Amino acid sequence: MEVLNYMRLFVEVARVKSFRRAAEVLDMPNSTLSRNIAALEKTIGLRLLHRSTRKVELTEAGEVYFKRCQSIVEEARIAHEALLDLAERPTGTLRVSMPVDLAVDYLAPILSDFARANPLIDFEFDLTSRRVDLLSEQFDLAIRMGPPPTSPSMLVARQIAVLPRYLYAAPAYLKKAPPLRHPQDLAEHVLCMGQNARPQDNKKTFYRAEEVVEVVAATRFAMNSVGLSRSLAKQGVGIAVLDSVLARDDVASGQLRRVLPDWSLAPVQVHAITETRLLPARTRLFIDFLKEQLHKQIKPG
Template identity: 75%
Template sequence: MELLSYMRLFVEVARTRSFRRAAEALDMPNSTLSRHIAELEKTIGLRLLHRSTRKVELTEAGDVYFKRCQSIVEEARIAHESLLDVVERPSGTLRVSMPADLATGYLAPILADFATTYPLIAFEFDLTPRRIDLQADPFDLALRIGPPPTAPSMLVARQIALLPRYLYAAPGYLKKAPPLTVPDDLRHHVMCIAQGTLRQGDVVRTLYRGDESVEVTTPTRFAMNSVGLTRSLAAHGVGIAAMDTELARDDVDLGRLVRVLPEWSLSPVQVHAITETRLLPARTRLFIEFLKARLGNA
């Protein structure tokens, strides 16, 4: 049992490449962690880590050991936590990175329901669109809007939702702007677009109506990585924004926004849950399944 415990400590140090970050994640003193790793190396008879004041690197033997230990430790953790599934009382802290727009626009009521269903789970939410390193940062999963990541290759992306997008504008903007009755009219309007690649200028967009599709070249004066900001700008009469009905609902109810070209929509946006491994503890797996069930009906 002691060897497995030492292996778990070594995996955390090797994963983060830092005794300090590993000690924080393990909630133990740095000196204690360093002593246990030294005892593990003494037991094995090989040096596993190159230590310096600036960084920690794996030795050749350490790299081989890390690859074997990682799966062993993960399997042991899953075996232990699977017992919680039997009594349906998963616990521990769930650490999730997700964009603020997704969290506040969609997930708040879902998170509340999940917390009520599983009262022994604690939560740490990091609301950011930045690309975190799931191997080095202490997160169980990241929720991301858009296509799944292509690198690093070991990441596992599960699609949990497709969010439809429609066009909205303020009544005041529409009174002053050129007529807007068919998709091609968008060429004469200002677009506020939230997208992964921030760029202004003309962009070809595809609109859909049932089985029919049409491509339109639209000017984009405002490009940003926040759907919430596009909604606010559109409500202030700056231009036309693309968003889901859920995000636009309050402004539509208050008369600040109206849906334009109501028979047409843009391609839906993918939402993915991204993890470092397919071997997930109960709380993470249940959370992903809960989101997929609820967002799938959004």
């Protein structure tokens, strides 16, 4: 890369036959330019320029070198501009790994809007909660729910959304279940927990303004699907932990009801994870678009 830079400087000096004018074009001190050309000549082992107080002339070796360097420098400039264009133009195939529930319940309309706005982008979606290896698998990014990954250390996590979580149950379940006036009452209820919950994760923390309560509530149905926990709740099996967007239609239709409405659980973070901060235009635009659209969709309460 250093030699290519030397070539670029030499071509400009040879073109205008003046160190001073070349330094002005290159926006660098005359002394720095002269020192770089001297370093190039030392690297090659040949004098390329005859210098005098009045003019600069090419040596025989300089003439030959100038003819070759012109095309090399021009090709390098064209290649650089082509890459810049690629970096800024949203084209190519976007490969994304994301959870099924998030993709179906949140991202489907966002994806269709993004596709219409960017007709030169093709898409490959892998719907899974599996932690894909971004270093070895061919994904541009992974969308994941939960805290950002701590390893490998080179991964870059950008938070694109925060999903508030509340309790919802079917009216039929609430009619036959014990009264539910405080989080402590959950000890007598059945929870349907998604988002990789486990039966042994009995402790749940609830928040009401500045008040924090930790309760022990058994999870009879543990799963890695928020959609399934929602369906089970609608069947009257138990209480599901959902966010307001996911539960909105069911609440409107009367299939679910918000319980302990003053209380919430800790929200779930959503991250876009990449293996580098240097992203092509299609990936940068997609992440920004997701973040903007999810922010419009998700409102606490």
